[in-house]
Amino acid sequence: MRKLLCAGLILLAAGCKTVQTTQPGVVGVSREQSMLVSSATVNQSAERAYRQVTVEAARKGQLNPDPAQAARVRGVAQRLIAQTGAFRSDAPGWKWEVNLIGSRDLNAWCMPGGKIGVYSALIDELHLGDDELAAVIGHEIAHALREHGRERVSKAYAQGIGFAVVGTALGISSAAIDLSRVVLDVTYNLPNSRQDEQEADRIGVELAARAGFDPYAAIGLWQKMQARGGSRPPQFLSTHPSPETRLGDLKGYADLVAPLYRQARGAH
Numbered sequence: 001m002r003k004l005l006c007a008g009l010i011l012l013a014a015g016c017k018t019v020q021t022t023q024p025g026v027v028g029v030s031r032e033q034s035m036l037v038s039s040a041t042v043n044q045s046a047e048r049a050y051r052q053v054t055v056e057a058a059r060k061g062q063l064n065p066d067p068a069q070a071a072r073v074r075g076v077a078q079r080l081i082a083q084t085g086a087f088r089s090d091a092p093g094w095k096w097e098v099n100l101i102g103s104r105d106l107n108a109w110c111m112p113g114g115k116i117g118v119y120s121a122l123i124d125e126l127h128l129g130d131d132e133l134a135a136v137i138g139h140e141i142a143h144a145l146r147e148h149g150r151e152r153v154s155k156a157y158a159q160g161i162g163f164a165v166v167g168t169a170l171g172i173s174s175a176a177i178d179l180s181r182v183v184l185d186v187t188y189n190l191p192n193s194r195q196d197e198q199e200a201d202r203i204g205v206e207l208a209a210r211a212g213f214d215p216y217a218a219i220g221l222w223q224k225m226q227a228r229g230g231s232r233p234p235q236f237l238s239t240h241p242s243p244e245t246r247l248g249d250l251k252g253y254a255d256l257v258a259p260l261y262r263q264a265r266g267a268h
């Protein structure tokens with residue numbers, strides 16, 4: 001508890017700052033972001049949240065239930081991770097972890113700091129090829145590179161931390177916020193903004209191309225997602241609001257990075 005209270009006070013002292021989390025890349029993402037919380041604080045909380053999720057999955061026998069499929073997911077993810085240096089030089093050195101989670105939900109995420117979870121139903125039910133799998137994982141990695149989680153935690157703090165800090169000063173311990181719960185909320189419950197989605201689409205497509213995965217596969221992936229709409233829309237889609245222009249946008253991004261793909265494939 002004391003650690004959390006200290007974190008709150010340090011946050012207040014650090015204040016808000018504007019940062020550029022990533023290099024623009026060929027796809028040209030250059031929006032500056034306002035951050036109220038440090039990467040280190042968010043990543044520590046994400047690590048705790050990730051441990052909770054993986055321990056719970058393991059307890060239910062749902063952590064990497066199919067070794068061959070887990071190896072495939074890790075193989076695709078590692079090729080993408082190897083390209084993250086194009087967007088930020090520190091990212092290849094992150095403590096990346098990749099797990100397959102046995103679940104009937106159509107979902108995938110990458111928590112702040114590089115903790116990746118891909119749900120088995122996403123691969124099985126949508127019959128994803130490696131290029132499509134790379135489109136999913138590339139998109140999720142892009143959210144982490146852009147630190148969208150940190151940005152959203154910052155917004156949550158801007159709205160709620162005032163109470164926690166005041167509460168701390170008054171000795172009201174119940175006002176303390178458990179950041180790892182906020183990270184879990186950001187991962188599972190709170191929908192991303194369309195702006196964040198567009199940035200993740202753009203960077204994800206470029207990561208895939210640089211890693212030698214067909215960048216146009218993102219179009220087929222989202223078409224499969226949309227086809228699963230209707231009465232029971234996939235969780236992955238419902239938390240990723242999809243403007244009608246998304247497929248056209250994806251084709252535009254793929255056209256931009258196609259030369260990187262050809263280069264990576266050794267076909268000039």
Ligand SMILES: [Zn+2]
Nearest residue numbers: 192197200240
């Ligand atoms: Zn997304």
